[in-house]
Structures are given as C-alpha cells and as structure tokens.
Amino acid sequence: MFSLHVDTARTWRGGQHQALLTVRGLRRRGERAALAAQPRGELFRRAAEGGDLHALAPRGDLDLRAAWRLSRLVRDLAPDVIHAHDAHAIAVAALARTLAGRRAAPPLIASRRVDFHVRGNAFSRWKYRQVDRFICASSAIRDMLADDGVPAARTTVVHEGIDIDRIERAPRLDLHREFDLPPGCPVAGNVAALVPHKGQRYLVDAAAQLVREIPDARVLIVGAGELAGALARQIRRLRLEGRVILTGFRSDVPSVLKGLDLFVMSSITEGLGTSVLDAMAAGLAVVGTRAGGIPESVVEGETGLLAPPGDAPAMARAMACLLRNTVERRAFGAAGRRRARAAFSAERMVGETAAVYAAVAGTRPAANRAGPPGTP
Structure with a gap:
C-alpha cells in the first residue's frame, strides 16, 4: 500500500506529530509513505531525514496553483490513497483530485482531530463531500460529524497514538x-x-x-x-x-x-x-x-x-x-x-490506519464527485 500524506501547517502541534508518527510507522511496516508539507514548517524539517518528502505551500483553501502542483504529484507518484491531515489539506487534495481527473484520482482519506462542527459554506460542504473516509480521533468527533450529516459509513474511529x-x-x-x-x-x-x-x-x-x-x-x-x-x-x-x-x-x-x-x-x-x-x-x-x-x-x-x-x-x-x-x-x-x-501506542494507531487504507482503496467512492462550487 502506497499512501501520500498531506499536511499544510507551519506550526508543530498534535496533528503534525500524529502525521509524522503515521508516516514513520507505515515505513517501519514496509509500506511506502510519501509526505507533502509546508517547506517552512516544523513537520517538513523533522521529516527531512526520511526522504520521499515534497514541498507544498497552499495559501488557503482555494489556492489553485498549489492544487495543480499536488495534482501533478498525484499523477507522477500514483499513490493508492491520499491522506489529508488538516482542513486546508483536505481542500487542496480535493481540488487536486478534480484537476487530476477522476480516473487518476485515488481515494481521499481525512483525519479529523478536532471536535468542532464543520463549516456550512458551499465550498466547505463540497470539500468534505469529497472525503471517502474520515479517520476520527475519538468517538466524540465521529458523533459530531454525524450531527453535521456525514454518514457513519464514511467515518472510522482510530484513537491517536503516542511514542x-x-x-x-x-x-x-x-x-x-x-x-x-x-x-x-x-x-x-x-x-x-x-x-x-x-x-x-x-x-x-x-x-x-x-x-x-x-x-x-x-x-x-x-x-x-x-x-x-x-x-x-x-x-x-x-x-x-x-x-x-x-x-x-x-x-x-x-x-x-x-x-x-x-x-x-x-x-x-x-x-x-x-x-x-x-x-x-x-x-x-x-x-x-x-x-x-x-x-x-x-x-x-x-x-x-x-x-x-x-x-x-x-x-x-x-x-x-x-x-x-x-x-x-x-x-x-x-x-x-x-x-x-x-x-x-503509535503502533496500534498505525496498524488501524493501515486497515482503513486497505478497506477504502480500490472501492468506488460513494461521495458526490461534482466539481467545486462555481465550476461547470
């Protein structure tokens, strides 16, 4: 299984630590895991020694240039799944899949680590519809997504792990x-x-x-x-x-x-x-x-x-x-x-995450694949 991980944060917080633990843990299991991250961010610096690292610096949810670069990366690398680790990463990955073409688009998996309701604007609704499976850090988050209208079939709880x-x-x-x-x-x-x-x-x-x-x-x-x-x-x-x-x-x-x-x-x-x-x-x-x-x-x-x-x-x-x-x-x-x-443990978290990849890869996504708001 080959996974491409996307994280857009410059800061170092819990989400970036989880992304790095996931990438390193998958590699220890013998699986390929590439990372696209902010070149000026702490995650990029800490991940540098592992290789298979790509610079990606979106300026917001609607950065089409960054989305185009990611779409090219997706076409070149041909990962089995894309794993977005933060909200901006979901946006740029969803746009990249649209630009890459549906046949070239692998399933999109998104980590959800915050117990905030998803935003209700049109673009936010569109980008979250593109996610084939949410990996929720807790059952509380899964319940909140259900309240926001995300079907249970598109959510899996994987508690975070630590070293x-x-x-x-x-x-x-x-x-x-x-x-x-x-x-x-x-x-x-x-x-x-x-x-x-x-x-x-x-x-x-x-x-x-x-x-x-x-x-x-x-x-x-x-x-x-x-x-x-x-x-x-x-x-x-x-x-x-x-x-x-x-x-x-x-x-x-x-x-x-x-x-x-x-x-x-x-x-x-x-x-x-x-x-x-x-x-x-x-x-x-x-x-x-x-x-x-x-x-x-x-x-x-x-x-x-x-x-x-x-x-x-x-x-x-x-x-x-x-x-x-x-x-x-x-x-x-x-x-x-x-x-x-x-x-x-991080090992348990990585194993359960890999199981989500295996369950989702190769299936036709049920999410609505219409283009983003304002596109034909």
Whole structure:
C-alpha cells in the first residue's frame, strides 16, 4: 500500500506529530509513505531525514496553483490513497483530485482531530463531500460529524497514538531546580498550545483556589500561543506570580512530565488530547475535563478525575484531592501508564490506519464527485 500524506501547517502541534508518527510507522511496516508539507514548517524539517518528502505551500483553501502542483504529484507518484491531515489539506487534495481527473484520482482519506462542527459554506460542504473516509480521533468527533450529516459509513474511529518508548526513555527533569521552586512543593502541570479552546484561563482561576487550600502548590503551564499575554496579566491580577508559571515552548516535554506530580487538561473542546496520553505514559494521574474525547482516554476514578469544562472550582477540588492523596494519585498514575501502553501506542494507531487504507482503496467512492462550487 502506497499512501501520500498531506499536511499544510507551519506550526508543530498534535496533528503534525500524529502525521509524522503515521508516516514513520507505515515505513517501519514496509509500506511506502510519501509526505507533502509546508517547506517552512516544523513537520517538513523533522521529516527531512526520511526522504520521499515534497514541498507544498497552499495559501488557503482555494489556492489553485498549489492544487495543480499536488495534482501533478498525484499523477507522477500514483499513490493508492491520499491522506489529508488538516482542513486546508483536505481542500487542496480535493481540488487536486478534480484537476487530476477522476480516473487518476485515488481515494481521499481525512483525519479529523478536532471536535468542532464543520463549516456550512458551499465550498466547505463540497470539500468534505469529497472525503471517502474520515479517520476520527475519538468517538466524540465521529458523533459530531454525524450531527453535521456525514454518514457513519464514511467515518472510522482510530484513537491517536503516542511514542511510549520515547517517553519512557526520557530522563526526569528536576522542576524545582529548573524553575527555582520551593523544595518539596507539589507541582501540577498543563501542556498545550495557549489558545482559547485549551481553557488555561480556567486553570489559572482554579490555581487561585488551589493555593488557598494547598499554599505551597505550584502550577506550570507549558506551551506557546496567542493567549500568553492575557494569561500573564490574569496571573498578575490574581497575585499568582511565582505560583503559576508560564514556561513557554519546551522541547523536553517528556522530561517535564516526569518531574510533575499531577497533570491537568483544562480544555473546553478537545478531539482526544495527546498531551493527556503522554502524561499517562509518564505515569501521571490526570485531572481533565469532560470535553470531547478526554473521557475516552481518562477513566474517571481509575486513571484520574474529570470536571465539567470551564468549571474552575470543580477543577481546583479535583487537583487538591489528588495532590493531598499520594497513594491514590500514584495508583491512578500506574493505571494510566498501563492503559496508555495497552490502548494508545503509535503502533496500534498505525496498524488501524493501515486497515482503513486497505478497506477504502480500490472501492468506488460513494461521495458526490461534482466539481467545486462555481465550476461547470
């Protein structure tokens, strides 16, 4: 099976990591996997050593020049399937298939990793009709696509995977020394992009309540993004300087995780949450929200505790409960590590993805193949 993967992002987030794990995992299985990605993006840089890499830099959904280049690539490479890993990739791949001609067009498979409703404009409806199979990162995402009118026959749930061995090999970082924290203080942490749907503002509010109950507790928020300034101002307003620390982007996240006592995922919406999976693999108990696919990874009362999305007091109570109860916290962490290895390995994810390719390749797609809006 030969798959051509398309990802248009310049940033490095969970979706790009999953794309790279998929490409590398397929190659380890002896299958050919080519990648078309932004030449100035982090995914392109990290994938360079593997070869079979092609530059693609669309400027938006309707970039016909990029679509034409991809159509030429499809004709030259003749992959069995195209796998689009983000929304813009779906658009450029759908246009490329139209330009390449229906006979030359392999099936289009699309990853769906966010629990947002699909847009309702005409072009968005058209591009999603071109997808022969959606690979949904959680059942919550599959249910949302069903609400948007996507037939169940065109969706398959494949939970995301993580490189568990990489996490286990990572050395533990002494966070107290790294961030000049008081000796022995309990440390909770969050790892996510600083964007609205990750809900860190509720985590900061929760921290204000937490330190009233556990005065020496500290909270690390690891990541970069548009809300860095707003979160810093919120921390100052609540007089949490030195208690809630914005670390910025870190390249040593597995080591940071191993230095934490507790992991917190504060998302308002979440497809599945690979940071949660990483934390579980690192042996951490998790306080999460009931947003999107998080309850599919965190088993409440077994690997962690869950709070309603946006409920800072409930989040604070759960954090305080586990920070005070060392025995339960460690038991949750051990159970989480076992669950991560059993259910969320990259090898399992790649195998299930390859099975989707095999099921879809060679079949006549049921999707409407009419041209995009405004074309004859």
